[in-house]
Amino acid sequence: MSLYIAALNSGSNGNCYYVGNEHEAVLIDVGISCREVERRMARLGLQMTKVKAIFISHEHSDHISGLAVLCRKYKLPVYITPGTMLHGRLMLDCVMNFTEHQPVAIGSLTVTAFTKLHDAAEPHSFIVADRNITIGVFTDLGAVCSNLTKYFKLCHAAFLEANYDEQMLDSGRYPYFLKRRIRGGKGHLSNAQALQLFIEHKPSFMSHLLLSHLSKDNNSPELALELFNQHAGDVHVAVASRYVETAVYRVDGNKGAHHSILQSAQMALAL
Template structure:
């Protein structure tokens, strides 16, 4: 099955990732406003009426702040773990809430969405794979360190949104206070360029067609640097840097 993917926004100012087929789609997180989500999808020729559900990775504001208005307006079911919901501050009325549990597949039409645990400083954080028959897309951001869960699923992906949050030298020499630097690089924060690159070099399947480098830090990374690092090892994989200011093009992915 052919799947269509785009990053509507990626960064600490908001995260929202689209995966769909011809009939239906899901959003992984909704951290930008309803209006901006609609605008960006319209510019891409995508319709909000194909979106059938929102899946929530964790409760931080840059992943959930757009949910109340977006889910209420379109009556979208929001799949969220109990731990994340309890720490999110999201309203529990106005739109459908659905329980999310790791390794329990959720079917949205012909899309199968499966969450699995990740390392991040949140109540109950999860990453996702979205499958359309044999085509698999991963959404792997806000990860403190690669773990066996991540490696196992990364190996299955025809395309992936993969966090490359910071350059280690830029973070070390940058203006952030020491405690924040340690939070970012301490194992439950974010993936560095090097950690993401090591995962990519070691575990990228030969059939991976697209890698969208995601959640880059505004202060501690450089999009051109990150793209160059990955492009040296890309083989037949297209390397895209997901912007914190605008949507990416829509990419077609198939097994």
């Protein structure tokens, strides 16, 4: 049994994450247009017909901008809290609620939400599991909290925010109020904070880590990747881009299987 994961986009310009098995999948956030979701999934060999639900983390535009069109076109249920609906000013056809720590079944997948520290109405992160394989989607994190460490320890693979380098933020062009918001406990996670979480709470069975939501101005993929690879061991670390989709990664509990499946046409068609 395997789960397949990809970031369709990751950054302040839009976030959308795919997690699925051979039969069904979910999207976490839709912060890019419906057309871009379709294009990027098609390039990866992923089928929209297998997407059975969308889960929304919070109301910021880089997480919901393509949501209404996508859910209307494909008649997908959207799992979202009332506060996120209200503050996002969303009008959706099929709205489902979720409750923190209570798994939601989507076919054989289960999706579990938990609250996080971020400057939004009712912000949540998610884990997606299928039997003994668990994937985490952890972005827009103001700080590492007990919820985050609890669920990070369960993950065979995770999308983990590494938003900014502290020195780059300090010396960068952002105004003081924005710098304060980013590092103020309900903004974003720095490279150093994410790395500390990884070092201290990485489970022995983790095989993949996708660094996510990197700042365009206050971080660089090369910097973040070099930092994490010094401590990665046998975990495959990659960066989720703000410009293009990642490869599709197969996560099956085998730590030796670090390759993506993007290059395998036969496998892509099977998805």
